Amino acid sequence: MIQVENIRKEFELTKKQQKENNTTDKFALAVEDVSFECQPGRIFSLLGPNGAGKTTTLRMLAGILKPSQGSIKINGIDIQKQPNEAKKVIGFLTGSTGLYERLTANEIIAYFAKLYGVSDADFEQRKEHLYTLLGMHDFQDQRIGRLSTGMKQKVSIARTMIHDPDVVVFDEPTSGLDVITAENIIKLISDCKTQGKTVIFSSHIMSEVDLLCDDLAIIHKGTIIHRSSMQDFRDHMQTKNLTEEFIRIINENN
Amino acid sequence: MIFTIFKKELKDTLRDRRTIIAMIVVPILVFPLIIGLSTTVTKHFAEQQKEEVLKIALISDKTDNQFSQTLASIPDTLGPKELIFREDTLGLRKDINNDSIQLAFFIPTSFDDEQAENKQSTVLIFHKGVNVGNKARVQTYLSEIKNTFLTQRFERLNLDTQLIEPIAEQYIDFSSEKEVIGKLAGGVLPYLFIIFGFIGCMYPAIDLFTGEKERKTLETLLTTPVPRWKILIGKMLVIVLSGIAAASFSLLGLFLGLRVFNLVDNPAIMTVIDGILTPTFILSLFVLLLPLTIFFAGIMIPATIYAKSFKEAQSVLTPVNFVVILPTFIGFLPNIELDYTTAFIPIVNIVLATKEIVAGTIDPILMIISFMTMVAVAALSVLFSYKRFGKESNIIS
Numbered sequence: 099m100i101q102v103e104n105i106r107k108e109f110e111l112t113k114k115q116q117k118e119n120n121t122t123d124k125f126a127l128a129v130e131d132v133s134f135e136c137q138p139g140r141i142f143s144l145l146g147p148n149g150a151g152k153t154t155t156l157r158m159l160a161g162i163l164k165p166s167q168g169s170i171k172i173n174g175i176d177i178q179k180q181p182n183e184a185k186k187v188i189g190f191l192t193g194s195t196g197l198y199e200r201l202t203a204n205e206i207i208a209y210f211a212k213l214y215g216v217s218d219a220d221f222e223q224r225k226e227h228l229y230t231l232l233g234m235h236d237f238q239d240q241r242i243g244r245l246s247t248g249m250k251q252k253v254s255i256a257r258t259m260i261h262d263p264d265v266v267v268f269d270e271p272t273s274g275l276d277v278i279t280a281e282n283i284i285k286l287i288s289d290c291k292t293q294g295k296t297v298i299f300s301s302h303i304m305s306e307v308d309l310l311c312d313d314l315a316i317i318h319k320g321t322i323i324h325r326s327s328m329q330d331f332r333d334h335m336q337t338k339n340l341t342e343e344f345i346r347i348i349n350e351n352n
Numbered sequence: 353m354i355f356t357i358f359k360k361e362l363k364d365t366l367r368d369r370r371t372i373i374a375m376i377v378v379p380i381l382v383f384p385l386i387i388g389l390s391t392t393v394t395k396h397f398a399e400q401q402k403e404e405v406l407k408i409a410l411i412s413d414k415t416d417n418q419f420s421q422t423l424a425s426i427p428d429t430l431g432p433k434e435l436i437f438r439e440d441t442l443g444l445r446k447d448i449n450n451d452s453i454q455l456a457f458f459i460p461t462s463f464d465d466e467q468a469e470n471k472q473s474t475v476l477i478f479h480k481g482v483n484v485g486n487k488a489r490v491q492t493y494l495s496e497i498k499n500t501f502l503t504q505r506f507e508r509l510n511l512d513t514q515l516i517e518p519i520a521e522q523y524i525d526f527s528s529e530k531e532v533i534g535k536l537a538g539g540v541l542p543y544l545f546i547i548f549g550f551i552g553c554m555y556p557a558i559d560l561f562t563g564e565k566e567r568k569t570l571e572t573l574l575t576t577p578v579p580r581w582k583i584l585i586g587k588m589l590v591i592v593l594s595g596i597a598a599a600s601f602s603l604l605g606l607f608l609g610l611r612v613f614n615l616v617d618n619p620a621i622m623t624v625i626d627g628i629l630t631p632t633f634i635l636s637l638f639v640l641l642l643p644l645t646i647f648f649a650g651i652m653i654p655a656t657i658y659a660k661s662f663k664e665a666q667s668v669l670t671p672v673n674f675v676v677i678l679p680t681f682i683g684f685l686p687n688i689e690l691d692y693t694t695a696f697i698p699i700v701n702i703v704l705a706t707k708e709i710v711a712g713t714i715d716p717i718l719m720i721i722s723f724m725t726m727v728a729v730a731a732l733s734v735l736f737s738y739k740r741f742g743k744e745s746n747i748i749s
Contacts (some may be wrong), residue, residue: 213356333495
């Protein structure tokens, strides 16, 4: 479960950035007063245009960034007070996730399993399960640099899931991927729900949202402007489809 | 957890061709190549110079003057020569410039008379100053000729040669050969291992921080339940190891060049090298290298974590490289020694301490002060790295 309460995030601006943005402000506000809850067994979608604050919010959930204010609890653990305890139950995947090009798929998966403290017995079992599920056996000993984008993405998925996280954070996971590779991700997100995991993902592809989502929030200029279940969203639409409705809500709040 | 990160980063680093070249290949090959090449070229030219027949013009209206006869009697072991007699200097400049003759002596008509009267004669020597070898040869000939005339003059006057040498000096040197060579050449060692230690640290530092940022793997690593300080230390250990390896390989390359391939034909230097290669020397060197490379890693990490691309990291580190190399030149200055002031100056103390270790004259207290000073600055640099690594604007690209 994810509980986000009134989080705020501001970034310190360098003098160069102040000059570029033509401002004298020392800080730039990225996210303000954001609150939501994601339940286990449900998929929560965070929607918003580019630069709305989606990635910043998800990076705070994953413990990469610290909120300037507010609190985030992952399975009841406060990520600011016990970051490493909270991180143990989180899996984080982005569309632009990088992998170590000079290591093999096996080496990367083993490395992250160790970092997450997965026992040897659990590791072998989970690795076998994921490799079979994703069809990774054929390229497990090849260095990442020699793999195709699709293969790399499969390794990233296995890396994200090797510690069997209760909470999975996907930041624009299909961004820049081909249809077949994107399909693997969609299936993974769907499987996570079936397994009772808490899933949050950000996207601006409305067909994905329509297919997967149980709850959603729309973030714009750093604040949540809409929050509802997917069913409510569909029921109260004032336009023909999800994309148009999304644009309407954004425009209404400009 | 630190060991898991260290092991992975080491494996990753050792698969990077750039790092392997900077850490092993260049340090181990550069000195045998430089020493081998310079020795071969110098030897080749020295031998060529020795065997070259020097064409010397003797300009005088008398071909049988004593100067010409004495010059002709000088054996070829001091360099073969061909004497050409001329009556005037006509066309001399052209002949010397086109190298058909290499030098010319203008011997005055009065030469023999002046010598008989124990007077001084002036002999003009025409040559091209750019031909350093020819000038050295003519000085050898002139020294022989002068000695011959001086001996004849003293015999004629029935005088003892001691008359012109009132003091016969004899030096009794208490410095050992090791000390002399250590003080003179000991500055080379720190120069080598500081430069190679720095270069050895540089590529892994850029790859493990800027590279990870560029490849977006750092963000993934930061989502794992590993405290940031452990990630930092794991990575830093690889940088330190790489620096120590590069410095050690550069010294190994130097010793291989000198000892195994016998590239320098000087028994005194060989004896000193054999004397240096003791377990105490190697241990002392590592004691100094460890805080030095930690310090390098500590100053490189903030720069590489700040940089957004490999290119930017290189341009940020290049001026740092100059700042680090500058104190190594102090090792070549003869009158600066390790004392209670220089022992507190980072890098300078390492340079001077190494010189003293090579010479076998290191004061243990000064060695401890130097080591502790380096440990202190290394600790400060690690702390600084930790602060910069914790800064969000640095780690998120």
